[in-house]
Amino acid sequence: MRRFPLLTTTLLCSALALAQARAQVASHSERIPGMGNDSAQDASSASKFTAPPPGNPQAPGVNAANLPDISEIDPATIPAMVPQQSANPGHDDWAAYGHDDNQDRFSPLTQLTPENVGGLKRAFVYHTGSKPGPGQANKWAAETTPIKVGNALYMCSATNDIMRIDAATGEEKWRFKAGVQYHSIPYTAACKGVVFYTSSTVPEGQHCHDRIVESTLDMRLIAVDAQDGKACESFGTGGQVNLMQGMGESVPGFVSMTSPPPIVNGVVVINQEVLDGQRRWAPSGVIRGYDAESGKFAWAWDVNNPDDHHQPEPGKFYSRGTPNSWATMTGDNELGLVYVPTGNSAADYYSALRSDKENAVSSSIVAIDVKTGSPRWVFQTVHKDVWDYDLGSQPTKLDYKAADGTVIPALLVPTKRGQTFVLDRRTGKPVPDYPVEEKPAPSPGVVPNDPRSPTQPWSVAFPRLGFPPLKESDMWGMSPIDQLFCRIKYRRAAYVGEFTPPHVDRPWIEYPGYNGGSDWGSMAYDPASGIVIANWNNTPMYDQLVTRKQADKLGLMSIDDPNYNPSGGGAEGNGAMSDTPYGIVVTPFWDQYTHMMCNKPPYGMIEAIDIHTHKVLWQKPLGTARANGPWGLPTFLPLNIGTPNNGGPIVTAGGLVFVAAATDNLIRAIDVKTGKVVWSDVLPGGGQATPMTYMVDGKQYLAIMAGGHHFMMTPVSDELVVYALPGKTG
């Protein structure tokens, strides 16, 4: 009954809304399909603050280094790429974010074993120097994994300084100061890693033959020489490229990069994080290719303008609000593809204003041809996603040996849903041993004019990373009273299992939550044994759409609003979702007074899966209660409760899994055969990063960035902690 007046208002105002929407989405082709007839704005959707037209000049500070525009290069003229370190890393190296081009987080090193790992001691600690200063809100979560080539570690600080460190001693050899300003930090100051690139045109021995490439929080692409850390003058403008070119109106922090850009056949591929939950017509999620030699623009893939691969003319911009990709992409030199894990269109929890073209590629793996910028195939993991189930994990390449003996070039795709897809890299189709079924999902939902998909895809043969749907008796607490409180919360909310549609009149439970299943930590895969290592979360969320009026009352503002409070909210929490009829209120499904989750533990798991037999070899809770208790207080209990976790595992030929990730601030070694923790150490900060391992002079090292994570409420530090067995030398 209460919906009737809303519907009437919608009808009355749809013409006006339509005109507004058309005016706001004017892009460089002046045409957004699928926009008009399903827009469901009502009179109250007009926020107090009206965003400047997207054609307006960018706010001061958006183009942080005041870099001039970059010119275009015909992708066909990009020189053939010489073999890269990451294609075939030295035995002792960790040459790429995920170890090598397969991004499998597997190291062939065998010195550390379940038998001797207990003797690990700190070899050195390196300080990156990046942490919150006085008066600055804690938005830090470094999430960094160094790479190691030769005798050097290369890494970035949380605010994008690039450093070369002696891999045996921790001595800093050089530092490139990126000069990222505090106001450019988006939701999180993170830098997952840098890329080692060997030039195809600069001869060996000359400056910038070997380069370190990174992309920054303030949207620059930077290339420096690996030997001396000085900018590569022949790249872009003095070694830098302005990635905000063509993005249209924006403010600092709205658009950022936190993942290492892959370089595929000489093309640096750029994706970017667009802050969630701000406004429907946020800056574009466009994917772009740049020449790794010159830094010149090669192509763009703009979802709503798929046939125009050029940069927008001055004053024009890439289509607004399209699905952004913030995860680490994976390149494929052999097939000439980059695998782009996409997220949602802007305004995650309301889909009525999305175009058909956006709906076809959101929360998907999109394989883009690096010579043209056109997708070759798309595999979608969630249809019309309104749960923030964007793909956070980096996909892993592997050779899948099918039952009939054929070897399929495959792609392992973890998701926040805990569904893991195994695709044929050539076609994007599921490999025959891992079929995908479309199963009925709750539809059409309850939000006017915003129907849900009647089906969703399930990877039925891959063990699901998750528990059964929540029941009232799964509610938890310290006492019967907070358990009762959580039971009432459970019963008050709408919940019909996975894909419960968004509600306005009452909360709904989102389970799995948007932290996963699998998030950006991704998976590790041992190609010799076929064992997949996956850590995942079991943290439901409590969501509710609120009308524009309520959103205004709650003070929800988008980042470009003059009254926006930078330390007040974030991408993971409440959002204004301006330009839509609703705002979003999101919290963990917890007792808000004690900050204890409402569902029973464990909240985080780690498991080993045999990819050939489809069997779970072992499954254990990940993370102890030592640093986690009611009101955020430490309990100092070694109880293996299983905590939320962010950061990936690695696996070694020595038979070990190394993983931190959990909120207990421990780094641990696990015997890959049994799942037993065989060593652990307390870190100086939260271990929300993927560790890495390498060898120098016959000694195996283990490195973990203990940068902490503001959203995971773990302590911040600027320390890279490196371990080795004392006295061990070749």
Next chain:
Amino acid sequence: MSVGVQTGRVGLVGAILLGGLITLFGLIFVVGGANLAALGGSFYYVICGLVLLASGILLLLRRALGAALYLLAWIGTLAWTVYEVGFDWWGWLPRLFGPTILAVLVALCLPALRRYETFRSTTAGPVSGPDRRAV
């Protein structure tokens, strides 16, 4: 003898304090539990809450029956826990950890309450004793 009187006094004071606490819990259980039951949830809390209310009030009156009722509620809770979650220990923690601590304290007060009741019945009522002498 004086030691016995001392522990008896501690027991009675404890019973009153526990009675207050259990009455409060009973109230929360009845109100929250009714809310939950109305939302289609478990009836355990409203039923248990009524027993706790009775138990708490009787304990405030220093009646041994109050302690017995609490122990009855605890046994019922144990049975309900096994019914709901079996032997999943994480499930036992919220349901039984706190109530068991209370049950131990209530049980410790029981001898004092029983001694007090015996004393009351032999002296024809607790309040009227001194009064009658005054008349």
